[in-house]
Amino acid sequence: MTSEYFRHGYNKYLLHPWANFNELGADENKTVITRGEGIYIYDADGNRLLDGPAGMWCMQLGYGRSEIAEAVSQQMTQLAYSSPFNVVNDKEVELAGRIASKTPGDLNRIFFTTCGSTAVDAALRLCHLASNIKDQPNCKHILSRESGYHGSSFLSASITGKERDKSAMDVLTDKIHFISEPCFYHHPNFASEEEFCDFLIDELEDKIKELGAENIMCFIAEPILASGGVIVPPENYNYRCWETVKKYGITYIADEVVTGFGRLGHWFVSEEVMGIVPDIIIFAKGITAGHIPLGGYAVSERYLQELSDDKNEFLYANGFTWSGNPVACAAALASWDIFEKENVFDHVKEISTYFQQQLKTLEQIPLVGEVRGVGLMAAIETSVQSSNENDRLEKDYAVGELVDRHCQRLGLLVRPFINLCIISPPLVIVEAQVDELVSILKKGLELTLADLREQGIWQDASSSQNTPSANRALNS
Ligand SMILES: Cc1ncc(COP(=O)(O)O)c(C=O)c1O
Known part of the structure; x- marks a missing residue:
């Protein structure tokens, strides 16, 4: 690299995510x-x-996937942008349909965002709105897990439970509750994974009883806790969490930002691997095979039907300039074609x-x-x-x-x-x-x-x- 900026060192102008301010300006070993x-x-x-x-x-x-590059290039020439607030574009319609064909149950309604964090935010804001529409203003408590990672926006960072990753940055603490990480290796006091799993489910149920099920807006969980250390929970843990949460009528959100789009060999793992049908599934990352930022969630039709009201008083006033961007969706469709064609x-x-x-x-x-x-x-x-x-x-x-x-x-x-x-x-x-x-x-x-x-x-x-x-x- 010969440009003037590289001669000054790469660390002169960039502020990196997870920056250590003591290292600003110093070209350490990145x-x-x-x-x-x-x-x-x-x-x-x-x-x-x-x-x-x-x-x-x-x-x-x-x-170096030329098929994706060509689809993106072609889409840029054909239609580089369409406003998600006023019109729809053909690529987002096609992509939403394909996603709905792979999601479990009636999770047939797809909301696009720009990445995983905005998808988590958007889903939680939908849940907030749902509680308000149903006239349950106190139903705002969120259950999450220690070591879970859900993003880097204010709200998604607040429900992230990576203790060792905590910085001096502010997060919301009110109405956010963490239950134990399902990592057997970190909990050696349990004799077996089964015993550990029983403990985790009891803990979840106790927390629900303590807060009152009517006050809990949702439970959010990654099927496998990815950034928190690839924590593979005990067998049946995810199923039992879902069963417990549903017993109390609480919304279950599966964060499949990492597990979705093939990492375990499935479009989504919720139903195919864990046997559960969440109310909302979050996705991002692999949907475009990493080529262009895109995220979103799939939500149950039934969940939305419960929110329709005769007076049409409430709007889901939430969206992004690049929601359903045609170029991002074209990258996703081209990736999708390769996933299928190459098995x-x-x-x-x-x-x-x-x-x-x-x-x-x-x-x-x-x-x-x-x-x-x-x-x-x-x-x-x-x-x-x-x-x-x-x-x-x-x-x-x-x-x-x-x-x-x-x-x-x-x-x-x-x-x-x-x-x-x-x-x-x-x-x-x-x-x-x-x-x-x-x-x-x-x-x-x-x-x-x-x-x-x-x-x-x-x-x-x-x-x-x-x-x-x-x-x-x-x-x-
Ligand atoms: C499970 C999970 N959820 C959400 C996110 C946030 O996604 P993004 O970084 O695209 O905002 C991540 C990112 O690593 C993640 O692993």
Whole structure:
């Protein structure tokens, strides 16, 4: 890169998401990406990196997909924009119909937004409106989960439960309640997953009784808690939550921003994997295979019918300049065609077993506490011992940075989140590339362990102390 701006350093003008103000102006070790091809991206010096997180859980089909580029280009020439407030465009109509054909039950009404956060916001604002229309002004409490991630707008950040990610930024706290994360590994005091699941369901029901079901506007949950550490809940947990919530007549919102559009080999997992029919499903990311921002939700027809009133007094006064943008919808339709034509979701179902099995072998490295995942999403959680939480957090950050640095040098982009390496490659990954990914991760983790030993941060315990179950106890 030769432009004047690059000569000044990439960190001169950009304010990055999740910025650390102490680092403003300093070119720390962020990688500048300039192109992508297949499941690989290339940095400004031409180094090739396997894209471990698929952008951010979104580049389902990898990079350089000319079919999507052509559809976008053609749409830009044909109709680059249409106002969502005054008219409709043919692409959003087509896309809404296709989505409705894949959603469970009567979730046939599709509202488009610009991304996942705006979709979560828009859905919650619909629920607020519903309570007002039904003359239940106190029915505004929201149930969410610790370690759940729902976005970065004021409202979606407020219902996000990632404790270790909390900053000094304000969030709404009134009427927002978090129940425990369904992570068995983090709760070693339970003898079995079944017992843990019973506890979680009891906790949910107790919270409903405490607040009064009539005051609870909705329960929102990711089927698999993605950014919170790829937490795969105990078997039947999602079903039992849904059953409990519905028993009390509470609205169930499934946040499928990550699980939708193929990450587990399904359009949506709510019904096909978990056997539930939510009232609202949120989607984003994979819908355009990451090519253009687009999000939205599908809502039950019955839910909306309950809101119609004879006097036509209430408007859903909510929408965005780029809701249902024809170019974004064209990218989604072109991605959709490839998902079908190339049987991408069947491929995901097939390769997931191999992917998970190979990653699981990393548990042999003493630094690794647990490898967990499902479909093409996984997390490697490292486990460093420490007597207090602040010290452990500092060490966990150091470990994450080391793994990240070593893997990048070896040709793999990981997504470190403190002590978690989150891996969710493009859905089109093949076995040889899984091998490449796992062997780099293995080397990166081993080099990190060697560094930690050298720095005195890691003390080797007897081998039995480094098993996943012993690490579970460590993390309690
Ligand atoms: C489950 C979930 N919901 C919502 C969001 C927010 O989406 P966006 O970043 O597109 O606003 C994310 C983003 O990672 C997510 O993982």
